[in-house]
Amino acid sequence: MKINLNIAIGISILLVQVFFMVKARFHDARYFCWAPHDSQNIYWLDVTINNNKLSDSDIKERYHLDSWGYWNGVDFETVMRDPRAIVHVQDIIQQYESTYGKQDKSIIKMIYHTNGRAKKTWEWSNISKHY
Known part of the structure; x- marks a missing residue:
């Protein structure tokens, strides 16, 4: 199965954002959160x-x-x-x-x-x- 490079980059960006949102729930600093x-x-x-x-x-x-x-x-x-x-x-x-x-x-x-x-x-x- 071949994945388009644009789709892979988009999914990676979303995964990074999800990671920082979860991290923000457990840490006081919210530098890279959607709602800092x-x-x-x-x-x-x-x-x-x-x-x-x-x-x-x-x-x-x-x-x-x-x-x-x-x-x-x-x-x-x-x-x-x-x-x-x-x-x-x-x-x-x-x-x-x-x-x-x-x-x-x-x-x-x-x-x-x-x-x-x-x-x-x-x-x-x-x-x-x-x-």
């Missing part, structure tokens, strides 16, 4: 670079992340929001600090929640790499 923007992440970043705490605008400029504000019932609070998997945002921060910011002593703390679930904390630092 399927969650709503609200997060707060606390970033210290060389013992200096960055302001919200400095964080936004450093990592090129989008921020927005809302009334939390007491005062106006700046938070970050991203529709991608939270791992994508963490990867953006780690990539920046491992390349452009590798000479800086960085301490990052992220408090986040996805789709309104309980808050979680993620921390990253490159200080031990300087010694």
Whole structure:
């Protein structure tokens, strides 16, 4: 039985897509999934670079992340929001600090929640790499 090359390529592409869809169900990063923007992440970043705490605008400029504000019932609070998997945002921060910011002593703390679930904390630092 002879299979047309175009059909074989088409089936291969579909199989690769199915593989990544199944993988996305068991992994937080959804880089090659059909619907990678399927969650709503609200997060707060606390970033210290060389013992200096960055302001919200400095964080936004450093990592090129989008921020927005809302009334939390007491005062106006700046938070970050991203529709991608939270791992994508963490990867953006780690990539920046491992390349452009590798000479800086960085301490990052992220408090986040996805789709309104309980808050979680993620921390990253490159200080031990300087010694």
